[in-house]
Each structure stands twice: as structure tokens, then as C-alpha cells.
């Protein structure tokens with residue numbers, strides 16, 4: 137009986153591992169495929185992204201949002217500012233409208249509470265912690281090995297080694313926690329985006345935008361899985377606290 141349970145557990149872990157690796161590998165290809173596809177589809181209202189942002193800024197944010205320029209493919213929201221590339225700004229494709237709506241979703245999150253800024257602060261702290269990850273793991277491993285091979289046989293060497301390894305594990309868990317929070321925040325921004333889009337687009341167009349935004353969401357899961365499996369060397373490397 138126990139043998140069957142162990143076999144079942146191994147199969148489940150194997151299937152989950154394959155699923156995580158598949159998402160980690162194909163999410164970004166899938167996203168760029170959808171991006172290319174929906175960059176070709178013009179919205180039925182003929183509205184340009186920049187005019188759409190201005191309309192939403194007026195209707196939802198009392199014109200308090202700044203609209204700034206940024207590099208191509210770097211469209212983003214930062215404290216009170218929606219930054220758009222030249223291409224996004226003057227496009228009227230569904231991809232551009234969905235992208236900018238997502239950024240407006242972040243703007244709405246920012247006005248509704250402090251979860252977005254809290255997340256930014258945590259990421260900042262994470263980047264500092266991240267600097268100590270590798271040194272902590274290496275020192276922890278070296279001390280533990282030196283104890284185990286009797287070069288430094290004192291008990292406190294093992295305690296110190298395990299302590300350093302523990303710090304490394306805590307930093308790793310913190311990185312996973314931040315990636316998971318990021319997914320929740322991105323998901324909510326896309327939910328708000330679909331509400332904005334619903335005000336101007338037809339149902340099939342909204343469906344297409346939802347499909348595009350979902351493909352973007354999978355890239356965040358990919359980042360999560362890459363971080364989760366980074367120690368297995370089965371996935372490409374991804375920064376812990378990007």
C-alpha cells in the first residue's frame with residue numbers, strides 16, 4: 137500500500153514539474169505570438185491609445201495622471217505616471233489598448249490603497265536581501281562541509297553553517313512570496329483593464345483583449361516557476377528580485 141502511495145506521489149510531483157517547466161518555457165513565446173497577432177487588429181471605434189488614456193484619465197482620475205514617454209516595449213506605470221512608447225501612444229490596435237488599460241489598472245490600484253507601493257517597497261528590500269543570498273548559501277555550505285569532513289569539528293561551526301543556509305532559504309522564500317504577490321497585483325490590474333475596455337469595445341474585442349492579457353499573466357507565472365525551480369538548473373536563470 138505504502139509503495140503505491142509513494143509511486144502516486146512521485147507521478148504527481150513529476151506531472152507538476154512538467155507543467156511548471158512547460159509554463160516557464162512557453163509563456164513568453166505565447167505572449168509575443170499574441171502581441172504580434174493583436175497588434176494587427178485595429179479597434180472598431182478607431183480610437184488611438186493616447187486619446188483613450190486621456191479619456192480614462194479624465195473620467196476616472198480627474199486628469200491627475202501624468203502621461204509620459206518611454207522606450208519601445210517598456211510601457212509601464214510608476215507613481216502617478218503612465219509611461220507609453222511612441223508606438224503604443226499612436227496605435228489603435230487591441231494589443232496597445234489592452235497594454236495601456238493594464239497600466240491604468242495599476243494607476244487605479246495606486247489610488248485605491250497602498251498595496252502597489254507596499255509591493256514596490258518590498259521589492260526594493262528584496263533586491264538588497266538578494267545580494268546576500270549567494271554569499272549566505274556558499275558560506276553555509278562551506279562551513280557545513282568543513283564540519284562534516286572533520287576539518288572544523290566544533291559544533292558551533294555546524295550551527296553557524298546551518299544558520300547561514302537558513303538565511304539563504306528565508307531569502308529564497310521571500311523571493312517566491314514577492315513573485316506570488318506580483319501575480320496577484322498583475323491579475324487585479326488586468327481585471328480593472330477589462331472594465332475600462334468594456335466601456336468602449338465590443339464583447340468579441342474584449343474577449344480578444346482578455347486572451348492577450350491572460351497570455352501576459354502566464355509570463356508572471358513563468359517567472360514564479362523559474363524562481364521556484366532555479367536550484368534544479370532545469371529552467372533558464374531568472375533574477376530573484378527583478
Ligand SMILES: [Zn+2]
Pocket residue numbers: 238242322325
Ligand atoms: Zn503590470
